[in-house]
Amino acid sequence: MNEEHNGRQYVLTFSFLMLILVIADQFTKRIITFKLDLLEQKVLIKDFLSFYYCTNTGSAFSFLADKTWGIYVLSAISLIVGLIIVYVMVFAARRKMLLISTSLCLIAAGAFGNLVDRFTLKYVIDFIRFDFGSWTFPIFNFADICAVIGTIMFVLIVLFGKDRFDLFWQELTDLLRRSKNA
DSSP: OHHHHHHHHHHHHHHHHHHHHHHHHHHHHHHHHHHSOTTOEEEEETTTEEEEEEEESSSGGGTTTTOTTHHHHHHHHHHHHHHHHHHHHHHHHHTTOHHHHHHHHHHHHHHHHHHHHHHHHSSEEEEEEEEETTEEOOOBOHHHHHHHHHHHHHHHHHHHOHHHHHHHHHHHHHHHHHHHHO
């Protein structure tokens, strides 16, 4: 009973954390839209870091931005993948696989943060800009940071936490096998 209760507590904790991260993403985007006009730049560190309010109808690096149907395809993919990630996050949280749960929580928060924009605005608000000489890194937002950190964490777990990941993967595939046979 206590084991099950603790697992449920982790599920609630990671779900709440994911919600807080999505809210933080939306909050930062709203601040930018109130403080800056579209395509306006506020320099924080000259020739290096600034806030630059822009929109993106595509995904990373403006992929599919030039397609009118792209926003709908990206929204559908983000929703499906986000729900799968949440399902796997809950699975890992119930088993107290905290690092895996954390990485999946961050990835899901990033997906859903940008999905809120796609559903409500039909584009994603980006605003963090890094310049390196004449080269500008693709402009991004808080949701992107969450997704990238979560992905890096997950890759590091796969590469350097092989025992931990193998246990996770075995239990997940066992669950999927059992549900398929039921």
